[in-house]
Every structure is written in C-alpha cells, then in structure tokens.
Amino acid sequence: MALILNEEAQMVRDTALDFFRERSPITAMRKLRDDNDPDGFSRDLWRQMAELGWTGFLVNEDDGGSAFGMTGLTQVMEAAGRTLAATPLLSTALLGASLLSIGGTKGQKADYLPRLLAGEHITALAVDEGSRHAPDQIGTTAERDGAGYRLNGQKTFVLDGHIADTLIVAARTGDAVMLFLVPGEAASRTRLSMVDSRNAALIRFDNVLVGPDAVLGGGAIALELALDRARVGLAAEMLGSAQEAFDRTIQYLKDRKQFGVAIGSFQAMKHRAAEMFCEVEITRSAVLAAASALDQGSNDAAALVALAKAKANATLYLCGNEGVQMHGGIGMTDEHEIGFFMKRSRVAEVSFGDTRFCRDRYAGIMGY
C-alpha cells in the first residue's frame, strides 16, 4: 500500500486542481443553482474532463481507457470537492465505468463505453430505496417476461438520475440481485431539489420492460466492488471539501479582527483549528490507503473503505460546521460560500454509507 503519490498521480492532481479552480469555481455551482439549470451541470465542461482522460481511469486499455485506477480518480474527485463542482464523476466516470467494465459483455462495452469515455453518455446507479443507504435491502423486482424482464419498484436519491442516459438498476430476481441497463426515459423520474444542490432523482419503475440484452453481468459482487469504489471516491471528494473549508477558515482567522486583534490569536480558536488540521490529515491517510488497497485488490480493502468514508463523514462535518461558526454572522449568509460546505457535508454523509453504516461494516469485517 502506498500512502504517498507517485509522479503520475501528482501530475493528475495538479492538473485537476488547476482545472476546477479556473473553470468550475464555486460561483459556477451557485449559478447552476440560481438559474435552476435543468441539467444541473455543464455538459461542455464534462466533455473537457473526458478529453483529459478522467472518464477512462477505471476502464481497461483494451476498452479505450487508461486503467489508472482509484489512486488517479480520487485525485480528480478531491480537486472537484474543493470547488464543490457539479460533475458526473461519481455517477459516470466511477460507477458507470466500473460496472460496465466489470460486468459488461463485449457488445455492451462496445455500445456504451466509447460514448461514456467521450463525455457524451451519462449513467446513474439506482440502488437505494429506503431512508438511508442499504444495498442489501433491495425491494425492486425484476420478473421474467418472455425473453426479457419486467421491472417494478422505486429508487430514491439516485445521483444524476434526472439526466442519466442509462440507469443501472439493482433489482431482485428471487433471491439474487441482478443489474439492468435501462434507458433513462423508460422510467418515471422526479428530480430532487437537494439542500446542497447535489444532482439526484427519485425514480419509479412501473412494469418497465427490458430485453435480455439489458442484463449487466456481475450481479451483487460487481455492485459491492463498485459501491466500495464509490465510497472512496466520495470520501476523496469530501476530503477536498473539508480541506477547502479548513483552508478558508484558517485564512479568515488570520484576517478577521475583533477587539483590535486577529481572532486567530484567541486560544479558543487556535485549539479548534489545530484539531481540524489533525482530522483533515488523518482522513487524508485513510483515503489514500483505501484507494491504494482497492487498486491492489488487498484483503483489507473493504475495511479501509469503511474507514475512509467514516473519517470523511466526520471530518467534513467538523470543518463545515466549525467553518460556519468561526466565520460568525457572515457564515450564515447565502452570499458567503462557507455555508455550502456545511450543507454538502450532510448530503455526502448519507450517500453510500453514513457513519453508523461504516462502523457496522468495519466491525463486521474485523470479526466483532
């Protein structure tokens, strides 16, 4: 397991940091929100990301990708988290690319991957159904209907579900969980308006008929691997958001004067700032370890994934909330950007495993 970046990953990191800082600062996310943009992200920007190769990090070279792995993709997602950029990185470059690569037939890969890699095709994973992430509790059914299947059920909080060209749907066929490729327009979709402007949708399947070629291989095992990648990818994004909220708050502590001095000179601020520093750095170690373990297929990967997501949950919560508190009144205004980080922390925490989910999973893997 490598806990420091090699030169290649360092280059990806630098490119991504520049890219989002220049082309997708927080003002871009605010504009999408204020304009009530129907897509909720910029298709043009997404094509630019595809040109940089980010859509192909989890796709094999034979299929047109670079197989750079999670170590590379987490660098991009961390950079996106710093500016709260609205992108289909998680839904498409991570989940869609993973599931198609793992379980896709030759024909499915040839059909979907070139368009996905080019930034022309958005996918979304429809997995959760209840009030929180619970991939082992799937009620959506897929019943045999002729040569194909008939889907019935409801999926909630499907990231990028409102604009997905293809939905990857986890459904139950008897005791087994299978994955299906369903055209986005075949389902009934309601865009969700989230507190942090994250793109998500509620999706209903009422007797949606799909052909036999809609079955995506890999089933529950592929789903589990893709979800572990999603947890680390999201943890990396959250790490970037936490780092940014932390950096901005430290700067504010140096700039803001009260009682004639910088408020960062007060010990009540210093100690909390130092605690935040520790948590951000400890979270960084966990995210690096989990990404590296997934790329290497290590035995301890699943435990490290649960660890990384749990730490990211706690640390973004801390930095988001301390960020608002330490900014004082200005932190409560919509005009100031620090509040966006606090809103994001809540939404990101429940996505792909809240803290109690991660602890339960970690304890289970560790044998207690």
Place this chain on the structure above:
Amino acid sequence: MPIFRAAIRSWLEENCPPAMRTFMPENEQVAGGNRAHYVRPEQKIWLDRMAAKGWTAPTWPAKYGGGGLSGDEALVLEEEMQDLGCRIPLRGMGLSMLGPVLLEYGTEEQRQTHIPPIVRGDIRWCQGYSEPEAGSDLASLRTRAVLQGDHFLVNGHKIWTSNAHHSDWIFCLVRTDPAAKKHEGISFLLIDMDDPGVRPRPIRLISGASVFCETFIENVRVPAGNLVGPLNKGWTIAKRLLEHERKGIGGIAARNAAKFEIPLEAVAKHFAGEQDGKIADPILRDRVAAYSMDAHAFQLTRRRAAEEAESGAAPGPLSAMFKLQGTELNKRRYEMLLEAEGFQGLGWEGDAFTPDQLRFTREWLRSKANSIEGGTSEVQLNIIAKRVLGLPD
C-alpha cells in the same frame, strides 16, 4: 534486504530466550543502571546479548557501541522482533532522549563517556526538566547553576523526575543567566546522582505507583565539562530533546507489545456477550468500532509520515500531531476497556479481580499522565496552531 532479514531472524531465534518472547508486564521492563532489579535472569541475558550487537540502540554509530544500522535495517529488526514477540531488551531516557541529543550536540568526549554505558544499560538516566513553578511554562525554571572556575554550583528543586530513585545520572535544565530573557539564560547540564546533595523522593500517584519523583539539588558541584552545548544555549537542546520525548510518548499505542495485548473487542465480547459473532451490545459495539477506526486511521497517518520521510521529502507537518493524537487515543483505549468491563474494571486489588483486570485499572490511571507529560495536549495544540497553521500570537 531479504538476506539481512533472514540473518536477523535466525539470530533472534537463537538468542532470544523463550521467557523473553512473552507478554512483558510493567514490572519486568528493563531500564538498566546500577540499581537495576531483574525479576528473571533471562532479562539480563537478553539485554547483554542485544547490547553486544548494539541492537539496544540499532541506529546509533558502532563506534559508540550502537548497532550502526540504517533506518530500513532497523525497521527490519523491529518487525522481526515484533513478529517473534521478542521483548524490547532495554528502555529508558538514555536511549529515547539523551542519547540522540548527545549524538547531535555533545562533544566527542561526552559521547565517548556517556553513550556506550547507555547502549549496554549500565547507566540509567532521568530527566530534570519540570519544577514546581515551571510546568507547561518550562522556560520559567529557576534551578540555578553558577559557574565557579572548573565547576558549576547547582541548587534547585525538580519535579516529575520519573524513576529518579532508580537512576544514576540526571540531565537537567538549569538557569545560568538570571538576567537574560527566560529562554536565553538556560543551560543543559549532566549531573551524577551519586552526589549526596542530589536527593530524589518518590511521589505516590493516583495509580498507587510511584514512578514519578521530586528531586532536590543542594550545593552540588558539577564539572564544567558536563555542560552540553554552549553556555546559556540550552533551550535549543531542551526543545530538541522534547521532540524525541514526544515521539516516544506518541508511539505508546503502537508499541504496547501489540502481539500479546488483549484486544479491546475481545474484552467487549467477554463482558457484553456475543451474538452471531458480534459484540452483543450494539451501543458498545459501535463505540468499540469508533475507537478502533480512529486508532487505525492514526496508524495509517504515522505510516504515511514514515513513507514521506523515506522518500526524502522535507519533514512535513504531520509529526506535530503524533504526541497529541497518540496519547489521546491511548487514554481513550483504557476508557473503553473500563467501559467494557463494567464492575470488573473498578477493582484496586484482591482476588475478586483477575490480574489483567487490575492491570487495566492501574494502566487506565497511568494513561492520564500521557496527555500531561512531555508537553500537555493543550501545549501540543498551541504548537500546531503556531508552527503549522501560522496563527498569530
């Protein structure tokens, strides 16, 4: 390196007595010195064999009796010792604090005189830093040393001098220029405790043990040659030594004879019961996982810092957090152990409690000192805020 590893392993297998491949209770830790007391003869045999190789101080230069190993080689030795469950043959402030400082700041004569006996465990050192009026504000210390020709005349009162009553020598911070600003009038002095003017008195602690002492120094004549570094420039050395001390204390959770330590989750299962392989009490299980995950993430951070150091990058800011995080986690571990044990974690002595239960209780009390000694957690937070984050005074 594989050949080196194999050689180390076969030497350890041949030379480490079986009795030294068992869990090491607190009273069997070897710190050496003229007053050393060995519970079992194997402790001394193991110490002498390791000292002969210089492996009590693996990375110190061979010309002073050290092992002369590179960092990577020392890591292999450590890993093989852990894997075989070999006890650490010798511990103490000579190895962990004074030695590294003498290698960096001492004269050739001071190194020749003091380092080999540290490696062999012949001389035990203690630390004369804190005073009754100088705790976190260490630089306000008042122990006075007056240069009189070829010697210093020293008078003062040190406190929290761990194991002073078992030690042979004491390294002290003394004030040599009372007129200068407080950081600029301090010197670093080595004092032989054989002098009757040096009187350590054990202090009974909340754990019932008396590892800490206060030490009175009255009219003690110390040869001028025992001054380490320049006169009045002791604060630089003092801070350097504290870095070594904090590194040692911060590593406490990792070092705790991991191979033999009873895991927290096993204790939790024992007392709360087990259901489908899980700790039966879901709240306790959640808290055990929360602690274990924080400890795991901290270990990864230590490893990341080590990888950064090996890659030749300039030392990053990570090490600033080790003392703080390591000690807070160690305290939390004992809190969790007691929480899991319930009534059985509350015994002071007697047959109603197992030796492990009594040990955990005493160690729980001992662990409270972790976040005080060597710079409190609050001082560590100040250091991070100032040096790493650059927050203003």
